[in-house]
Amino acid sequence: MDYTEKNNIYHxxxxxxxxxxxxxxxxxxxxxxxxxxECVQSDQLRSYYxxxxxxxxxxxxxxxxxxxxxxxxxxxxxxxYRSSIVTALYPFDGNTNDQSGYYTGTGFGTSIPSYSTVxxxxxxxxxxxxxxxxxxxxxxxxxxxxxxLQTWLRPGTINTSTDFVTSNEWTDVTVVYDATLYQQQIYxxxxxxxxxxxxxxxxxxxxxxxFQGRIDHFTITAGVARSSCQISNDASLIVYYPFxxxxxxxxxxxxxxxxxxxxxxxxxxxxxxxxxxxxxxxSYFESQCFPRMRGNEQSFSFSLWVNPNSTTSGGTxxxxxxxxxxxxxxxxxxxxxxTGYLICQWMTTTPSVSSAQGPVIxxxxxxxxxxxxxxxxxxxxxxxxxxxxxxxxxxxxxLYNSNVPLYITLGNQSPLGSSAPLSxxxxxxxxxxxxxxxxxxxxxxxNRQLSNHEICVLANM
Numbered sequence: 526m527d528y529t530e531k532n533n534i535y536h537x538x539x540x541x542x543x544x545x546x547x548x549x550x551x552x553x554x555x556x557x558x559x560x561x562x563e564c565v566q567s568d569q570l571r572s573y574y575x576x577x578x579x580x581x582x583x584x585x586x587x588x589x590x591x592x593x594x595x596x597x598x599x600x601x602x603x604x605x606y607r608s609s610i611v612t613a614l615y616p617f618d619g620n621t622n623d624q625s626g627y628y629t630g631t632g633f634g635t636s637i638p639s640y641s642t643v644x645x646x647x648x649x650x651x652x653x654x655x656x657x658x659x660x661x662x663x664x665x666x667x668x669x670x671x672x673x674l675q676t677w678l679r680p681g682t683i684n685t686s687t688d689f690v691t692s693n694e695w696t697d698v699t700v701v702y703d704a705t706l707y708q709q710q711i712y713x714x715x716x717x718x719x720x721x722x723x724x725x726x727x728x729x730x731x732x733x734x735x736f737q738g739r740i741d742h743f744t745i746t747a748g749v750a751r752s753s754c755q756i757s758n759d760a761s762l763i764v765y766y767p768f769x770x771x772x773x774x775x776x777x778x779x780x781x782x783x784x785x786x787x788x789x790x791x792x793x794x795x796x797x798x799x800x801x802x803x804x805x806x807x808s809y810f811e812s813q814c815f816p817r818m819r820g821n822e823q824s825f826s827f828s829l830w831v832n833p834n835s836t837t838s839g840g841t842x843x844x845x846x847x848x849x850x851x852x853x854x855x856x857x858x859x860x861x862x863x864t865g866y867l868i869c870q871w872m873t874t875t876p877s878v879s880s881a882q883g884p885v886i887x888x889x890x891x892x893x894x895x896x897x898x899x900x901x902x903x904x905x906x907x908x909x910x911x912x913x914x915x916x917x918x919x920x921x922x923x924l925y926n927s928n929v930p931l932y933i934t935l936g937n938q939s940p941l942g943s944s945a946p947l948s949x950x951x952x953x954x955x956x957x958x959x960x961x962x963x964x965x966x967x968x969x970x971x972n973r974q975l976s977n978h979e980i981c982v983l984a985n986m
Contacts (some may be wrong), residue, residue, distance in 0.1 A: 594910065594981035601986050603758035603765070604751065606777035612665060612747040616781065617650040617740065621660050624781070628665060628745075634658035643928040645677040645695045645741040645816050646763075646780045654735035665747055667702075673746040675699040675759065675779075680738040689713045695741075695816065697760035703750040715760030717753060742780060763825075763970040764814045764933075768801040774810065784812030787940060792964060796830040796891040797986070800966035803936035808960060811940060815845060815931040815970065826975040827858070828895035828983050830966040836865030836888045839957025842965070844934040846949070851932065851939035855949040859896065861886070863957040869896050869906050870952050880952030881916040884908060891966070893984040899974050910984030912977065935968065936961045 604611070613628040615621060619640050621630035632638040634656045640648050652658045679695050690696050690713065699712040710720040751759075765777045766784065773791055776782040788808040791799050801810060831842060839861045847853035856878050860868050867883035883906045886892050895907040903917040934940065938958045939947055951958070969983070 594978060594985060598976075598979050598982050599754035599757050600975070600979040600982050601758070602752070602754040603762050604755045604779050606772075606775075607781075610746050610749040610751075611744055611779070613662070613745040614779075614781070615660075615662075615743040616647065617644075617743070618648045621650070621662075623662070628663045630660045630662040632658065632660050641739060643679075643739060644930065645679075646782045646814065646930060647741075649677075649679070649739040649741040651739055652736050654737050657735055659735065665745055667747055669704060670748050671702055671704040671750040673699065673701050673749060673751040673756075674744070675746075675751075675756070676743040677741040678738065679741075680736075682737050689718060699751070699756050699760070701750045701756070712753075712756050712760070715757035744779065761971045761973045763816060763972050764812065764968075766810075766812075766968045767797065767799075768795065768966055768968070769799045773799075773801070774812075776812070776814065780814075782812055782814040784810055784814070786810040789936070795964070796832070796893075796966040800830070800832070800964045801936075802964045803961050806960040807937075807940075809937035809940050810935040810965075811849070811851070811932060813849070813930050813932050815933050816972065824897075824899040824901075824972075824974045826895065826897045826971045826973065826980075827969060828893065828975075828980065829968040830891050830893050831886060831963065832891045832966075833861075833865075833886055833888050833961070833963040835962065836885055837863060838962055839863045839959065840936070840961030840963075841938045841958050842894075842935065842961055844938050844949075846932045846934065847929075849932055850941060851934045851937075852947050852949065855947065856951060857938065857949070857956065857958055859894065860956045860958055861961070862955060867894065867906070867908075868952075868954050868956050869904060870956075871898055871904055872950065876950065878950040878952045879916065880954045880956075881906060881914055882954055883913050888963075895975065895980045895983065897974050897980070902974065907977075907980045907984075910981040933970070935965055 612625070614624045615630060616624065617640060621632055621638075623629050634653075636656045636658070638658045638660065639651045641651050642648055650660065676698055677695050678690065678698055680690060680692055683690060683692050690698075697714050699715075701710045701712070702708070707722055708720055711718050759779045762778045764780060764782050766774070767777055768774075768791065770791060774784045774786055776784070786801065786809065788805050789810060790802045790804060792802045793799055803809070827843065829842070833840075841857045841860045843859040844851055844855065844857050846855035848855075854876070856870055856872060858870060860870070862868060865885040867886050868880050869883065870878050870880040872878055881904055886894075893909050897905045897907075903915055905915040906913045937960050938949065949958070967986075975983075
């Protein structure tokens with residue numbers, strides 16, 4: 526402790542902590558690993574004040590202390606929900622409507638474009654060169670200004686060899702033009718692959734063939750060149766449910782994959798603003814938002830804040846299924862045991878389910894949980910931004926090779942409650958599936974591995 530008063534601030538060389546005081550004499554005591562500071566008022570010597578600094582102690586309040594980390598990452602910097610910068614959005618859910626209502630498109634061809642549940646989210650439009658299918662949209666003026674075009678593509682056939690786009694796999698493609706820099710950039714899956722200076726003017730060149738394949742969620746942003754951070758997040762953030770009062774069950778990512786719930790309430794004491802509360806054996810939230818993974822690299826991550834009502838009542842936090850009633854091919858991604866231990870599970874190609882055990886999650890306390898799945902790096906569980914446990918046995922990670930987006934259910938194993946005749950898969954660790962009693966907040970799914978640093982930042986947001 527530096528006892529020399531300098532601008533009424535005393536410095537602790539152990540923690541770098543600044544303790545502001547005015548005419549105080551400070552004494553430092555060490556007591557069982559704790560640092561105790563006793564501040565004695567020097568003019569009267571009658572009033573005493575104590576400040577205890579206990580590193581890494583979880584407070585008894587409803588919010589858990591998480592580890593601090595630098596915020597120098599793009600995580601969380603996605604395009605704002607229903608931002609005014611998105612001029613037009615075509616989800617292609619059975620039509621060519623623009624969600625803003627101003628730029629509805631029209632399908633053309635010898636046979637008009639059809640739609641399919643083989644989609645990244647919900648439905649996609651199917652285009653065929655044999656039928657000369659295309660969509661024409663009203664004029665959106667992009668002249669002499671910045672713009673961003675973004676879409677998900679699933680090409681049926683690729684005539685040239687490429688490492689960036691694969692046949693019959695969903696790929697996010699973004700084109701950005703910056704009118705200030707006169708620069709055009711192309712991003713694939715959120716990563717910039719090329720850029721060029723095109724000058725003040727450039728002649729337009731059109732393709733000589735019709736596209737064969739599927740297109741989903743095509744957006745036009747006029748007047749704005751989205752940042753690299755926005756593009757990276759928009760390409761990898763599948764869904765984001767903040768569970769706030771406004772648009773309670775809406776997806777706040779650019780995919781707008783909204784969910785629905787039953788027998789739930791919204792509480793004001795969420796971890797961030799409001800949260801969803803599961804109060805009965807039939808409470809659940811569900812959304813068909815989990816897309817087909819890409820090829821052999823089936824990586825994904827999810828994170829959420831959890832506040833259980835009990836450590837012994839068990840319950841399903843995150844459930845994955847092929848059917849809307851939470852059955853078919855199904856298993857719990859994240860679930861409790863009857864004694865409060867957290868279990869994360871993953872499917873292998875047998876098919877069977879493997880599992881790993883995490884810690885007991887305290888009741889009536891907000892705890893941040895993140896799970897990262899990778900067929901190359903295994904499964905990792907993080908609690909409050911810190912690594913908790915892992916399993917390398919994930920080389921055969923398998924998420925049911927479905928072309929149709931899967932269903933995510935929160936707070937229960939099934940919308941039918943405990944009476945559901947489910948025969949879902951489970952691992953070797955005994956779990957207590959079913960209704961979860963408590964609250965969930967800030968649920969996110971990413972289609973890639975999140976780094977340790979990104980998870981730390983999410984836990985501090």
